[in-house]
Amino acid sequence: AETKKIAVIAGDGIGPEVVAEAEKIIKRTEEVFGYSFTTEHALFGGIAIDEKGTPLPEETLSVCKSADAVLLGAVGGPKWDNNSKELRPETGLLGIRKELGLFSNLRPAVIFDCLKDASTLKPEVLEGTDLMVVRELTGGIYFGEKFRREGAGGEEAVDTCVYNTAEIERIVHQAFEIAQKRRKKLASVDKANVLETSRLWRETVNRIAPEYPDVELEHVLVDNCAMQLLRRPSSFDVIVTENMFGDILSDEAAMLTGSIGMLASASMGEGAFGLYEPVHGSAPDIAGQGLANPIATILSVALMYRLTFGYEDAADAIERAVAEVLDAGHRTADIAVDKSKALSTTEMGDLIAAAI
């Protein structure tokens, strides 16, 4: 097969450790399936601030733009939390999304059998939960004009939430297409009883819906969705929503699975280009100790194979290997019941690689 290029951004905290295991998996799939990859590392986030004076250096952006996909570990940490806005890892995150045109964030929320009990929800409520939040990622209040001004009530801050029809259309089409490949149910979440952007959102969804007659559509208000996720999580299939609501709801959905340490995510642009990363953060408290769980990052590679490269066989093999290793009782410290028997980050990576 053609050689594909992956930009690898290890980032901060446990990022480098988990990404190293994911690269092990990439190598292993080259051997087993005959695929061919080149990887190029780039600085991003806190480490880029320290070494280059900016969270998103130009070189990093060109490495990513010249690649077919990006694998990201994690960024951020207390060290940079009090920096000015331009020198914060989050600013790099928003910048890379915008610059790479990653308008769609896919956040699958699934239950891992071995982590069922880790959820704070009752098992009978959780049973069968398998949903995907499709979050718009380059629009809305995140990217609208922001400023301060003097007003009658003292200093005033302003954020602007803007959506145009084209932005809504592309994410909604994608969500319908994803739903068609799943259980064919789509919940579109908005606040159409208050927001103008939500009214445009809902109109656009309703205009597009007839093109997907096989998908059952419901409109859910965001406050109600926050409740229904708790009350009937298994009834959701695909949820599509704007940037800010998606930020909140995708984290709520991830947490209720109890599997947040194991969840992968994809941020997609036009075509098959995507950035893949674990949902968990940089966990600076356990960084550098070989304690981190690499599974979410390894599963992000599987998502990359499936969504960017169409390498279904390798994607399936990775997911099967993870399931097998977990079924055999192997655990990293975060998910181990008996912590004394916990594997290190590299031991877990080795076992999964061997199982492929």
Place this chain on the structure above:
Amino acid sequence: AETKKIAVIAGDGIGPEVVAEAEKIIKRTEEVFGYSFTTEHALFGGIAIDEKGTPLPEETLSVCKSADAVLLGAVGGPKWDNNSKELRPETGLLGIRKELGLFSNLRPAVIFDCLKDASTLKPEVLEGTDLMVVRELTGGIYFGEKFRREGAGGEEAVDTCVYNTAEIERIVHQAFEIAQKRRKKLASVDKANVLETSRLWRETVNRIAPEYPDVELEHVLVDNCAMQLLRRPSSFDVIVTENMFGDILSDEAAMLTGSIGMLASASMGEGAFGLYEPVHGSAPDIAGQGLANPIATILSVALMYRLTFGYEDAADAIERAVAEVLDAGHRTADIAVDKSKALSTTEMGDLIAAAI
């Protein structure tokens, strides 16, 4: 005691039924405690649209303004859902908040023993949960400028989120004061890593905090808060946040208690003026059948006595009476295990009145 005036807005759906029971309780406390009230009824919401052509008639506003407090049942229903914006019940709700200056929405989320099992959370996680969301109610993206315009990507919709220092100060002071009377913990929720309004919010909270040295303050990002409410609900005491985040988080918090049908809420203005209403909606599907549970509305009266009138004795008596009736095993259909033994709305109201 001086005669106090309560504006009574029955509203739509089950509103009239539950409000009738709350009025029974008001009368009962007049007899028992010697308090004196006059009540004046006013049209609002769907019924006002039908009868007056607007969800918030001028007369209703003057009735409310001339009163010391407002008791509201519920508004809205499918009948008005497809109306144009000016003819929708929600528009009346936003209007009454703004016109009466109700800048602070207090949403206590507590567990009722008899409803513990109704929660989808595990009992050991829920144990000890007793929190209050203090939501800013007259600012932010709800009330900022909204419009459509033509842009490069077709039609474009805009919502504006605005907060000034004075608006943030008054709600934050109130939240700190409430925390002082409770367990002395305050979580301020924002998205300061992205939004300018959130940065002003956080700066303002930090400037005010030294005035309340006995209150332990934490800043929580809204996405993280949506997760932490699920993971450690009992660790929260008071949560203060802006309008849109408060809409989502207060509903999430209410739902996780499992007691959403029993929760009261208060919307406060300057001074002691307040509007009190159950958290549940107008439930048009069961309206007019005597099936509705009046307890949330009755508890809203207790909240009114406490917060507007300072009638602690009567507030305590109402809350004790509710607990007693529930402890004795009496249930309306929504909370009954054996539905065949369920009480009607008026039977429940009578029992609680008698227990005062």
